[in-house]
Amino acid sequence: MKAYAHVVGWGKYVPRRVLTNADLSQMVDTSDEWIRTRTGIRERRLAEEGETTSRMAIQAARQALEVAGLKPAQIDLIVVATVTSDYPLPAAACLVQDALGATGAVAFDLSAGCSGFVYGLAVAAHLLSAGVYRTALVIGAETLSRFTDWADRNTCVLFGDGAGAAILQAGENEGGVLATALGADGSGWDLLHVPAGGSRTPASHRTVAAGLHFIQMKGREVFRFAVRIIPVATREVLEQAGLSLDDLDLLVTHQANQRIIEAAARSLNVPPEGVYSNLERYGNTSAASIPIALSEAAEEGHIKPGDLVVCVGFGAGLTWAAAAIRWTRPQPAPAPRWRRFLRRLYYILAVLRSWLRRLRRRLASLWTRDILGDGREEGE
Ligand code: UT7
Helix, strand or coil, X not given: CCCEEEEEEXXXXXXXXXXXXXXXXXXXXXXXXXXXXXXXXXXXXXXXXXXXXXXXXXXXXXXXXXXXXXXXXXXXXXXXXXXXXXXXXXXXXXXXXXXXXXXXXXXXXXXXXXXXXXXXXXXXXXXXXXXXCCEEEEEEEEEHHHHCCCCCHHHHXXXXXXXXXXXXXXXXXXXXXXXXXXXXXHHHHHHEEXXXXXXXXXXXXXXXXCCCCCCEECHHHHHHHHHHHHHHHHHHHHHHCCCCHHHCCEEEECCCCHHHHHHHHHHHCCCHHHECCCHHHHCECXXXXXXXXXXXXXXXXXXXXXXXXXXXXXXXXXXXXEXXXXXXXXXXXXXXXXXXXXXXXXXXXXXXXXXXXXXXXXXXXXXXXXXXXXXXXXXX
16 A cells, blocks of 8 residues: 655754844945845855754754654665765765754765755655654754855845755655655756865865855846746646646745745745745755755645645755645644653763763774784884
8 A cells, every 4th residue: 555655743943042134234245225125035054063964954853743743663764965074975864863863764965955855755655664763753954054155246146045854754644745746957057056165176275265165156147047947846846736727825935035035926826825935034055945945834734734835945956845745733832841751861861872872882993903913014
């Protein structure tokens, strides 16, 4: 029997630090008026020192687990969609797995720009439907502020940091992720990219001095692509699900520019109340924007059981991705205090377990050095 991948948990985390348009106008030649009218953004959140992509992802994941009423040990698969992982390697997903104490989960990162979360949702939903796994945690998390040139007004006014998460669980009842439609056009790779720090141009004094580790974007071209692709992807995913625009209750697009969101809605004949937007508070958080928006929409009562939600992402690659989701869970009441306490205890134990495992590895390496010697040939 076919399994359905239901969305059973959702959560978000945004840093406390707020950067307003007025703050930005002190940093570069811009104004609140320009940013608001051209983008719809009023403020964005920036990670504090020490706040990383995985740390934000962990907070969002904990909230999603709370909503789902699941234990970390029940997770089989963790996918973190990000282009700003803590390290080039390992994957942020492994840091999340460790911190949650999700000892039974496989974990990997997925890089598909701002479409990453919906790509991740598609991968997880298919693995659940195929019966490979039962429970998946999909996260979109970004610390774009660390890759932003704060002297470049073309990009620095746009981006923000944050994380959003969703938990999918296999079930027999119809609902959940009904269809997904993904796409890529690599001929547009240079429209939105970070020139250095990869294997083509490794990081060096020269690349850093030239600011080649910062995001570069041809905004106007990405804008045109976005306005064209959102309606195409939305129609395609609805068709795949055997549904039409009349069935749609809420459209949740990648939050990049209010003008893009409105143009796409106009082209689809979706009324303003049928499109969710929280862009003005968070700016463009890349792969995190859709799960943050989904989570807020559910918390605020914009999504109810039975609703049909379409999520559409677009961005670097170029990539695009849409998912049609039949929502099946209400927003639960906050957990009682004792359960929150138990959860906190579980996470403390996860840290302790991680520490003990590292200690055991260290001791084991001392033991093997004893057996294998220190690697030098005799007589050296
Ligand atoms: O998440 C990935 C997807 N990314 C996106 O979806 C971004 C898509 N693109 C956009 O949202 C828009 O293209 C931008 C918001 C980036 C730019 O808006 P625009 O209406 O396309 O402006 P523009 O690039 O055509 O620039 C218009 C003018 C230029 O001045 P001139 O050449 O006309 O004198 C810019 O130099 O606005 C100037 N400008 C600014 N002025 C004040 C550019 N940035 C700023 C700024 N403040 N921050």
